[in-house]
Amino acid sequence: MITLALVVVATEGFPLLHREQRLGRYGRLFQLYKFRTLRTGSAEECSVAPEDDPRITGAGLWLRRWRLDEFPQLFNVLCGHMSMVGPRPMPPAHAAALPPGQLDVLLSVRPGITDAAAIHFLAEDAVLAGRDDAERLYLQCFLPVKTRMQIESVQRWSLAGDLRVAMRTLALLWSRRARDESARSMQEILETARAVSSA
Numbered sequence: 698m699i700t701l702a703l704v705v706v707a708t709e710g711f712p713l714l715h716r717e718q719r720l721g722r723y724g725r726l727f728q729l730y731k732f733r734t735l736r737t738g739s740a741e742e743c744s745v746a747p748e749d750d751p752r753i754t755g756a757g758l759w760l761r762r763w764r765l766d767e768f769p770q771l772f773n774v775l776c777g778h779m780s781m782v783g784p785r786p787m788p789p790a791h792a793a794a795l796p797p798g799q800l801d802v803l804l805s806v807r808p809g810i811t812d813a814a815a816i817h818f819l820a821e822d823a824v825l826a827g828r829d830d831a832e833r834l835y836l837q838c839f840l841p842v843k844t845r846m847q848i849e850s851v852q853r854w855s856l857a858g859d860l861r862v863a864m865r866t867l868a869l870l871w872s873r874r875a876r877d878e879s880a881r882s883m884q885e886i887l888e889t890a891r892a893v894s895s896a
Contacts, residue, residue: 719786730769747825783809784847814846820880
């Protein structure tokens with residue numbers, strides 16, 4: 698983390714960290730920490746940042762690609778805001794797009810740094826690249842699928858399951874093959890959504 702911090706400061710300057718309000722357990726807001734990957738003052742422009750988003754800094758693209766910007770969330774875990782494994786913490790704007798019943802299930806546990814849905818959507822930033830409607834596609838096509846996966850994980854929780862997710866994350870996070878498989882799966886989600894909307 699010290700090495701990554703030095704890279705961010707040396708290439709992009711301060712501030713080092715990006716702080717963002719996210720929903721924690723029972724809907725309590727907390728401040729999520731990440732290494733800053735967007736130009737200063739641009740984070741509020743859009744809640745989704747595809748791989749080709751002009752707001753992303755040079756070092757930020759590399760950090761985001763390999764999820765290294767997430768490391769400061771270990772402090773959120775130490776503070777009790779998050780767990781190592783659990784549904785990714787949502788910004789309030791995304792939570793507003795979910796049915797209340799689904800949101801209640803997700804907020805019944807601490808959010809996590811990783812989960813099965815996060816692994817499945819590894820290539821999200823690349824698939825959304827080049828699309829003017831990236832935020833709409835995310836909210837309408839990807840978020841519902843993510844939510845179903847997260848709810849299933851919460852309802853079937855076990856310590857062994859969390860350990861499997863943690864091991865899969867370590868094994869697949871930096872895998873090119875895993876990203877390619879994720880991209881194919883996400884393209885299928887988009888094609889299914891198009892077929893449904895045109896039917």
